[in-house]
Amino acid sequence: MSDRVLDAAPTPSRKRDPDASRQRILAAATDEFASKGFGDARVDEIARRAGINKRMLYHYFGSKDGLFQAALEEIYETICHAGQALELAAIEPRPGLAKLVDFVWDYYAANPQSITLLNTENLHDARHLRFSVRTQAIHPPFEELIQDLLDRGVAADEFRPDLGAVDLYITIVGLVYYYLSNSATLSVFFGRDLRAPKPLKNWRRHVHETIERLVLKNPGSSAAEIDRGLVRPYK
């Protein structure tokens, strides 16, 4: 009938693989949203990066907003599942605390996309996450996980008895997340590259120390500090 039909006829047409396509779109979207934010992210660019036709993106996710929500939900689930795999219950309170700090640090250092995606969602007042039925079904494991760790530490007379699990979690993540999220402006501010290996390593150590001092009943006697001869145990 028209040139359109004739042109469309000899399409090479890739082998079908809906799951893979969906996944490629999602990965490309996560990249694009994480590196540009919502408004500056380009739907055409996501399609190009995913190597699929833009139409598919609307087929699977409905809209740019739907796509952002899907990317965010995936990140949210990843974080929750990683937390569940932590298995803190099996180890002693103090090394458990250190392991928790390492986990948070390693996760966000390895997944900076999570940070920018979460920042974007906070800019939008969490309106995607708040109304997401998919994520509401997932109970974040952190509160119980940490409460148990704290309880055991208190029982062993090592931890303070008056610290809440949520406060501790936010403290750990805050120290890790803020440093990584704002290292660009902080580096300008202080005139040094905070993302160089040495400052990064230093900050990781600093977070460990800060958290120990916050949680331990008797922080002055922190093993690390005794080793460095800075304090001496007074028991």
Add this chain to the structure above:
Amino acid sequence: MSDRVLDAAPTPSRKRDPDASRQRILAAATDEFASKGFGDARVDEIARRAGINKRMLYHYFGSKDGLFQAALEEIYETICHAGQALELAAIEPRPGLAKLVDFVWDYYAANPQSITLLNTENLHDARHLRFSVRTQAIHPPFEELIQDLLDRGVAADEFRPDLGAVDLYITIVGLVYYYLSNSATLSVFFGRDLRAPKPLKNWRRHVHETIERLVLKNPGSSAAEIDRGLVRPYK
């Protein structure tokens, strides 16, 4: 010559006030960028909010990017100047530390725009701030300010001797900033409203406590904790 000219002729034409116009544009831009991010911010909306013609915006700031940069530079200067006005040198180390925490908390709690603007700039890898000649001339006061505070605290045998000023600053701001910046997603995460007055007050107290424990040589004897009967001084 044309209808255009005839239509344009009978303009009401406001009294001239370039400085006020510039300021109104900047304030509107700060609002708009802070609430929507860069890509979702609308130049037309900024002009509308400022009550000026869009053309003026380009007259003063050249482009959307130029406008964002100007808004950011203003925030940066505001933060620096506020820091300079702190006058920590005049007071004792321990109340000085508490005053510093209060200052950071009060500033970001009262200026949430600073947070979202800085987040947006970090998303862009600080490319506006990095090349801003205007802000490079301003030396941020925090490092020396805090170093002096720490030095005096160490001399008085109250503070740890091995804590860097930059680490301390980032710790304080991190705890404050992360909580405020991410309260929306954190509230969903933990199923409670972290922006309600009570949690906010609690977090402020928590930051004070965390910082005291981090900085004090002898954190177990924190006055606040002694008051609450949680610990007893062991000197």
Add this chain to the structure above:
DNA sequence: GCTTTTATTCACCGTCTAGTTACTTATGAC
């Protein structure tokens, strides 16, 4: 083999948006 379903492609569109052109008028210097 035939039908139904669904993944995929191509061509296309209406609107929105940063930025501009062309012009007017207030203000201050002389």
Add this chain to the structure above:
DNA sequence: GTCATAAGTAACTAGACGGTGAATAAAAGC
């Protein structure tokens, strides 16, 4: 007063961008 300059306005545009209609081909069901 007048003249240069800067502040201000309205109308306009080129292109980008999110989103869609319709046709097609590959699987899946029978």
